[in-house]
Amino acid sequence: MEHHATALAGSFALSLCVYAIFKTHEPRSPAFLVILLVLLPMAPAILLYWCSPGATTMLSFSALFGVYYSTLLVCPILYRLSRWHPLAAYPGPIACKLTKFHMAFISQRGKQHLYLYSLHQKYGDIVRIGPNEVIIRSSDAIGPLLGSVGLPKGAFWDGRFPPNGVGRSLISVRDSREHSIRRRPWNCAFNSTAIKNYEPLIDARTSELVDVLRKQSGTVNFLQWVQYFTYDIMADFVFGGGTQMMRDGDVDNIWQQIESSQKVSLFLSHVPWLGQLMFRVPSLAQPRKAIMAYAIQVAKARNLRRSTHKDLYYYLFNEAESALRPLTEEEALSDSLLAIGAGADTIAASVSNIFYFLLTNPSAYSRLWDEIDACGDHALSYHKQAGMPYLNAVINESLRLLPAVPSGSIRGTTVETGGQRIGSYYIPPNTTVSIHFYSLHRDPRNFSLPDLFLPERWLPVEDRMSMEPALFSGLDDFIHNPAAFIPFSHGPASCVGKNFAYLEMRMVICKIMVNFSICGAKEFNSSAYEDSVKDLFTMALGSLPVMLSPRS
Numbered sequence: 001m002e003h004h005a006t007a008l009a010g011s012f013a014l015s016l017c018v019y020a021i022f023k024t025h026e027p028r029s030p031a032f033l034v035i036l037l038v039l040l041p042m043a044p045a046i047l048l049y050w051c052s053p054g055a056t057t058m059l060s061f062s063a064l065f066g067v068y069y070s071t072l073l074v075c076p077i078l079y080r081l082s083r084w085h086p087l088a089a090y091p092g093p094i095a096c097k098l099t100k101f102h103m104a105f106i107s108q109r110g111k112q113h114l115y116l117y118s119l120h121q122k123y124g125d126i127v128r129i130g131p132n133e134v135i136i137r138s139s140d141a142i143g144p145l146l147g148s149v150g151l152p153k154g155a156f157w158d159g160r161f162p163p164n165g166v167g168r169s170l171i172s173v174r175d176s177r178e179h180s181i182r183r184r185p186w187n188c189a190f191n192s193t194a195i196k197n198y199e200p201l202i203d204a205r206t207s208e209l210v211d212v213l214r215k216q217s218g219t220v221n222f223l224q225w226v227q228y229f230t231y232d233i234m235a236d237f238v239f240g241g242g243t244q245m246m247r248d249g250d251v252d253n254i255w256q257q258i259e260s261s262q263k264v265s266l267f268l269s270h271v272p273w274l275g276q277l278m279f280r281v282p283s284l285a286q287p288r289k290a291i292m293a294y295a296i297q298v299a300k301a302r303n304l305r306r307s308t309h310k311d312l313y314y315y316l317f318n319e320a321e322s323a324l325r326p327l328t329e330e331e332a333l334s335d336s337l338l339a340i341g342a343g344a345d346t347i348a349a350s351v352s353n354i355f356y357f358l359l360t361n362p363s364a365y366s367r368l369w370d371e372i373d374a375c376g377d378h379a380l381s382y383h384k385q386a387g388m389p390y391l392n393a394v395i396n397e398s399l400r401l402l403p404a405v406p407s408g409s410i411r412g413t414t415v416e417t418g419g420q421r422i423g424s425y426y427i428p429p430n431t432t433v434s435i436h437f438y439s440l441h442r443d444p445r446n447f448s449l450p451d452l453f454l455p456e457r458w459l460p461v462e463d464r465m466s467m468e469p470a471l472f473s474g475l476d477d478f479i480h481n482p483a484a485f486i487p488f489s490h491g492p493a494s495c496v497g498k499n500f501a502y503l504e505m506r507m508v509i510c511k512i513m514v515n516f517s518i519c520g521a522k523e524f525n526s527s528a529y530e531d532s533v534k535d536l537f538t539m540a541l542g543s544l545p546v547m548l549s550p551r552s
């Protein structure tokens with residue numbers, strides 16, 4: 001009996017030690033996990049059998065294992081809910097405080113942006129959405145979190161790549177110094193001179209889009225054509241060409257693959273340790289590895305082919321031989337999937353959303369039409385478009401309401417960075433933290449009438465008053481805070497493709513408006529469109545059925 005009690009106490013003590021190891025070191029090696037979770041709990045049972053073989057029964061063995069595993073389960077539950085947890089002061093749902101699996105499952109429905117928005121509505125400006133994770137809805141936090149003295153990328157990104165770091169793309173590099181080295185060639189590829197070189201590519205592909213749309217009759221799924229268009233243009237400026245989706249369709253089912261891989265990746269980003277384990281099980285890692293392999297193969301083919309113009313890979317492969325510390329081939333190849341996703345996916349969603357808002361807001365549609373028509377032939381000049389107030393207001397308003405990365409970009413403190421004050425909040429070490437763009441953009445403290453599509457809010461006061469006197473003249477204290485508008489994020493790790501994205505979006509909108517009048521097809525349904533919006537880190541959408549009438 002005495003031996004039984006000692007063995008139970010030993011099992012309990014051992015389990016407490018193992019919990020401490022998990023908490024401090026977060027072991028992920030399968031061999032180590034087998035030792036901690038399978039072999040160690042056997043030790044008290046073996047000792048018990050050694051000391052009193054006759055008295056040892058199946059029941060006493062089960063009790064020993066039961067004590068071991070239940071201690072391992074109960075300790076984190078008690079700690080995570082206790083007032084000693086470093087995030088105890090921050091409110092949030094109990095399920096979130098207990099486990100990140102809660103968010104992982106929520107994310108699979110594609111509505112995590114709405115869920116997080118509802119949490120901000122309920123709990124306030126800072127919400128605990130995981131045992132070690134918070135989201136913030138405050139413009140005061142933008143600079144301290146994302147600015148030049150802000151925090152590096154967070155643990156969120158660890159679940160998407162193998163534990164040895166192979167294949168990590170720029171967006172996921174957690175060490176700030178390494179991130180800035182990896183970012184240099186990207187900055188060169190998207191500076192104002194480089195972007196000028198992409199203008200003929202945009203011209204050619206937008207004209208091709210107009211041509212294929214002219215050949216369509218009846219209901220057209222506008223989203224699908226925009227996806228083909230953005231993919232072709234991405235291939236042009238990233239890989240020097242090589243795809244013809246507008247001509248041949250999506251023969252390799254790339255868009256479907258991107259969406260399914262985004263879904264799995266988002267789940268694993270919420271539970272990064274699971275993602276890293278998954279990479280060790282070939283059959284589970286297959287879908288993610290397949291899309292990574294596809295992207296790498298496209299970049300390798302570009303390397304063999306060389307490009308006829310200065311594309312992104314001209315800079316990533318250091319073909320000008322100008323970089324002080326060129327990327328290794330592996331680093332350059334690792335960025336290919338990021339370039340595909342970021343370069344095509346975000347713009348396709350944004351352009352589709354812009355036309356969705358125009359179709360559901362006829363006065364905005366006709367104001368934009370008037371502005372474009374008033375520019376005559378100049379409407380298709382990049383220079384002119386950059387200064388068209390209503391066009392830019394429509395783009396911004398659409399990105400405000402439906403940002404293409406709705407839940408923002410994830411940063412984190414580590415043991416090395418220590419804790420940090422972000423605005424009025426203290427973020428302890430080892431915490432993942434982000435600003436929830438969707439909630440920030442719809443906060444009435446930043447934008448009056450936050451849920452209304454109102455491009456006029458981006459115009460000078462006198463212009464918006466003259467356009468919408470009924471709406472604006474009664475609102476002396478109309479709030480418009482552009483500092484809280486961050487669809488491209490902010491700071492040294494923000495979106496490198498922002499200027500290019502504006503260039504492409506402006507041109508495609510103007511070319512479409514110059515060439516067609518558009519209306520919703522009979523299948524068009526605004527609530528179905530809004531329901532189809534999914535937050536899979538970047539935004540995925542259903543379809544946008546329209547009718548196009550060519551203008552002479």
Ligand code: HEM
Nearest residue numbers: 170171342343346350404405409488489493494495497501
């Ligand atoms: C409407 C279009 C776009 C939107 C709304 C958008 C938004 C974003 C956001 C929110 C981030 C996260 C930044 C952070 O971690 O703080 C990001 C990162 C990034 N975007 Fe974009 N993006 C768009 C288009 C593009 C395009 C056309 C490219 C060109 C390939 C691009 C390339 C990138 C890259 C490389 C990063 C990683 C930056 C880094 O970690 O240093 N994006 N984007």
